[in-house]
Amino acid sequence: MTLHIGLSHYLVVAALLFGLGLVCVLTRRNAIGLLMGIELMLNAATVNLVAFGRFLQNGVSGQVFALFVMVLAAAEAAVAMAVVLAVNRSMKTIQVSETVHLKE
Amino acid sequence: MTPSVPDLMFYAFAVLILACGALVAFSRNIVHSGFALLGVFTGVAGLFGLASATFIAAAQLIVYVGGVLVVILFAVMLTKGIGEPRRSNPMVHPVPALALSIGLTALCVLAALSFHGNAPPPEPPDSVAPLGDALLGPYLLPFEFLSLLLLAVLVGAVMTVRKEIKPGKEERA
Numbered sequence: 001m002t003l004h005i006g007l008s009h010y011l012v013v014a015a016l017l018f019g020l021g022l023v024c025v026l027t028r029r030n031a032i033g034l035l036m037g038i039e040l041m042l043n044a045a046t047v048n049l050v051a052f053g054r055f056l057q058n059g060v061s062g063q064v065f066a067l068f069v070m071v072l073a074a075a076e077a078a079v080a081m082a083v084v085l086a087v088n089r090s091m092k093t094i095q096v097s098e099t100v101h102l103k104e
Numbered sequence: 105m106t107p108s109v110p111d112l113m114f115y116a117f118a119v120l121i122l123a124c125g126a127l128v129a130f131s132r133n134i135v136h137s138g139f140a141l142l143g144v145f146t147g148v149a150g151l152f153g154l155a156s157a158t159f160i161a162a163a164q165l166i167v168y169v170g171g172v173l174v175v176i177l178f179a180v181m182l183t184k185g186i187g188e189p190r191r192s193n194p195m196v197h198p199v200p201a202l203a204l205s206i207g208l209t210a211l212c213v214l215a216a217l218s219f220h221g222n223a224p225p226p227e228p229p230d231s232v233a234p235l236g237d238a239l240l241g242p243y244l245l246p247f248e249f250l251s252l253l254l255l256a257v258l259v260g261a262v263m264t265v266r267k268e269i270k271p272g273k274e275e276r277a
Contacts, residue, residue: 004111009114011212011215015209015213017122017148019212020125020126022204023202026204026205027129032180037128037129039141039176040144043148047151050151050152054156059234060234060238063157063160064235064243067163070163070167071167071250071254072253077176078261079264081175081176082265084179085183
């Protein structure tokens with residue numbers, strides 16, 4: 001094993017980051033905490049895309065898909081935060097186990 | 105064999121990402137988690153830069169740190185009572201959740217290690233101009249769909265959080 005950084009280094013970091021995001025999603029009851037975990041997992045996937053594009057193809061396809069993921073993550077964050085604020089205004093809580101009704 | 109400077113930077117970014125990621129996942133205070141996301145996003149941008157994806161690194165800093173993180177922090181601070189550590193994030197079922205996550209992560213790491221040794225890093229290409237060509241060439245259709253999606257998101261987010269002015273006239277769906 002050489003000291004030089006290769007594809008597997010990126011993949012290991014991304015896998016560990018994905019695991020942390022999964023823990024965050026599974027153990028939180030707070031809607032914003034859940035969204036933070038989802039952001040972690042999306043970032044891990046993006047690192048994978050860029051690393052594969054760099055080391056296996058050496059082109060820009062991986063970067064294009066990383067950009068797409070980034071746009072989707074931003075859209076998801078905006079809509080999710082709007083929903084969280086609306087739910088918080090009408091139900092006074094954002095614990096996902098308590099907001100089980102679609103209407104008041 | 106001494107590690108080169110980019111290798112050391114890679115390890116520094118990896119440590120930053122994983123430490124801040126652990127803080128996001130395990131902190132009892134949701135505000136601390138939100139600020140720890142800053143470290144994660146910055147470290148990931150550094151990894152993009154080291155993988156010679158410079159435009160993606162800049163976009164990561166602008167979109168995530170400047171956009172997503174600010175939105176998250178606004179949502180945290182506009183939500184009443186969320187800062188109380190006691191009720192902000194109780195563990196649901198920590199043991200099975202941790203077991204599942206550790207198992208899946210171990211599987212991913214094993215799969216990642218199977219790529220070992222196939223990567224003498226090739227010549228770094230000039231990435232920005234080919235990226236623009238790709239976005240307006242073979243990936244034009246998804247690119248345009250994304251712009252449509254962003255427009256829909258903009259309208260939808262505003263519609264969701266707006267205050268009802270005349271509740272009788274236009275009922276919220």
